[in-house]
Amino acid sequence: MTASQTTLPPVLRARGLRLGFDATSVLTGVDLDLHPREFVAVVGASGVGKSTLLRALAGLLAPQGGTVEIPEGRARDTRAWSMVFQSPRLFPWRRVRANVELGLEGLALSRVERRRRALEPLALVGLEELAERWPHTLSGGQQQRVGIARALAVRPQVLFMDEPFSALDAITRRRLQQELVDLRRRTEAAIVFVTHDIEEAVLLADRVMVLGGQTAAQPAGVVETLDIPLPLDDRRDHPGFADCLQAVERHIGGAH
Amino acid sequence: MTSVQARHRRSLLGALGLTAFLLLWELALRSGLLPGSLVPLPSTIPGVLAAEVADGIWFEVVMSSLTHYSVGLLLGSLLGITVGVSAALLPAVDALHAWLARLLRPIPPLAWIPFAIIWFGINPTAAAFIISIGVFWINYFASYSAVRSVDPGYDEVARAFGQGGFLARLAKVSLPAAAPGILGGLRAGLGQGWMTVVAAELFGIPGIGQRMMEASSLLATDIVVVYMLTIAGLYAAFDFLFMTLQRRLLRWQP
Numbered sequence: 001m002t003a004s005q006t007t008l009p010p011v012l013r014a015r016g017l018r019l020g021f022d023a024t025s026v027l028t029g030v031d032l033d034l035h036p037r038e039f040v041a042v043v044g045a046s047g048v049g050k051s052t053l054l055r056a057l058a059g060l061l062a063p064q065g066g067t068v069e070i071p072e073g074r075a076r077d078t079r080a081w082s083m084v085f086q087s088p089r090l091f092p093w094r095r096v097r098a099n100v101e102l103g104l105e106g107l108a109l110s111r112v113e114r115r116r117r118a119l120e121p122l123a124l125v126g127l128e129e130l131a132e133r134w135p136h137t138l139s140g141g142q143q144q145r146v147g148i149a150r151a152l153a154v155r156p157q158v159l160f161m162d163e164p165f166s167a168l169d170a171i172t173r174r175r176l177q178q179e180l181v182d183l184r185r186r187t188e189a190a191i192v193f194v195t196h197d198i199e200e201a202v203l204l205a206d207r208v209m210v211l212g213g214q215t216a217a218q219p220a221g222v223v224e225t226l227d228i229p230l231p232l233d234d235r236r237d238h239p240g241f242a243d244c245l246q247a248v249e250r251h252i253g254g255a256h
Numbered sequence: 257m258t259s260v261q262a263r264h265r266r267s268l269l270g271a272l273g274l275t276a277f278l279l280l281w282e283l284a285l286r287s288g289l290l291p292g293s294l295v296p297l298p299s300t301i302p303g304v305l306a307a308e309v310a311d312g313i314w315f316e317v318v319m320s321s322l323t324h325y326s327v328g329l330l331l332g333s334l335l336g337i338t339v340g341v342s343a344a345l346l347p348a349v350d351a352l353h354a355w356l357a358r359l360l361r362p363i364p365p366l367a368w369i370p371f372a373i374i375w376f377g378i379n380p381t382a383a384a385f386i387i388s389i390g391v392f393w394i395n396y397f398a399s400y401s402a403v404r405s406v407d408p409g410y411d412e413v414a415r416a417f418g419q420g421g422f423l424a425r426l427a428k429v430s431l432p433a434a435a436p437g438i439l440g441g442l443r444a445g446l447g448q449g450w451m452t453v454v455a456a457e458l459f460g461i462p463g464i465g466q467r468m469m470e471a472s473s474l475l476a477t478d479i480v481v482v483y484m485l486t487i488a489g490l491y492a493a494f495d496f497l498f499m500t501l502q503r504r505l506l507r508w509q510p
Contacts, residue, residue: 058416060412060416079418082417083416085409085413087409089409089410089412089413091410091428091429091432091433092508092509093432093433093435093508094508095508102428103418105418105419105428106424107418134507135508136508136509136510150417154417154418
């Protein structure tokens with residue numbers, strides 16, 4: 001984390017979150033301060049409540065206890081947050097560009113501006129030429145890129161990503177991971193990224209939050225939050241990469 | 257065999273079947289195997305059709321039937337889709353109408369004829385009313401189940417992108433996502449309504465059905481057949497037009 005990140009107020013602040021369904025809690029005691037442009041990865045075994053946490057942070061799901069604050073968007077042509085889902089979930093009845101425009105509808109933008117604001121992130125993910133295509137004519141990787149463009153179009157302060165690459169084949173996944181690293185230089189958004197892939201978390205994040213520790217009698221919680229003090233470029237080749245990976249793995253292992 | 261060849265072969269066989277049927281019919285009558293009082297000679301039908309058209313009767317009864325049909329179809333479809341979509345989206349409406357729907361649903365449209373006549377008299381309004389009932393149920397069920405089976409993931413997308421209000425979700429998710437099912441219902445209603453037109457008119461409301469009853473009481477079976485073919489031809493035309501529209505509206509589908 002750089003000095004400028006610590007001095008600015010957080011773009012998301014969660015305190016004492018408790019999540020679950022009906023009377024049972026799945027996950028408790030989650031605190032998070034997310035700073036501008038920061039990338040936090042949330043890892044943990046499946047069923048630990050990663051996606052539930054993401055939805056609660058976004059306000060799509062009411063927590064059983066605790067609070068989440070995301071300060072409102074700064075401008076009338078942006079949204080405070082947006083989300084990339086595990087499956088792209090594009091609207092098949094809208095062309096690619098209209099899909100990207102979804103979040104812009106209802107903002108203070110003219111039709112022309114809206115169009116421009118949709119083409120911008122499409123160019124960023126390299127799909128400007130496919131703007132007038134129907135989603136079903138795109139490959140899985142292209143569809144997920146459109147999903148990312150749709151989320152970036154609203155210029156969010158916080159971008160939530162729910163295992164966005166887990167449904168893709170290994171080669172496409174690697175390419176999109178690299179694209180996300182490059183994308184971070186060109187977007188202001190802070191990112192909360194849920195994944196079950198530890199390597200992916202260490203590869204992309206500034207901080208990794210490990211969830212776990214659940215027993216039959218006790219819900220899961222935050223086991224540890226680790227800083228990843230590595231430069232973003234070519235992380236896989238960095239001598240410190242393996243150490244970071246091991247550190248996260250140790251905490252996941254210890255959680256069982 | 258390529259698929260094009262196979263398709264041609266199919267069309268050829270279809271035409272052959274139809275021709276053979278007409279030929280057998282004609283021969284059975286000419287040889288005296290079938291009495292001429294029961295069915296007309298197929299070869300006389302074009303002439304009879306021409307006479308009906310020249311008389312202006314054909315045009316008059318067809319227009320009259322089409323009027324009942326379009327009013328009933330429009331009313332039944334609009335109400336059916338509105339109630340179906342509302343029930344699928346609003347739990348309170350769903351619960352409120354569930355038993356009522358179960359009670360009224362099994363009553364066939366024609367069973368409403370007594371009330372149609374008491375309420376409206378023997379006139380076009382009564383026919384339109386009867387037609388709209390059958391069309392209503394078809395559209396109601398089609399749109400209800402179509403909206404119910406929309407992937408809830410799309411609703412989450414709408415909420416994540418600031419389109420979570422009821423009207424925004426209705427216009428941007430529910431209706432477009434359910435469009436294939438709703439259009440399927442409309443198409444089925446198109447057929448069901450047309451069947452009911454003739455039945456409703458058999459009771460004396462002016463139109464194709466009444467003309468057929470008139471003709472049959474004079475044993476003019478050739479005129480009856482002319483209007484049977486008219487019904488089939490008009491339906492084929494509506495269905496073709498609707499399918500064209502449907503393909504255009506659903507061009508986003510793979």
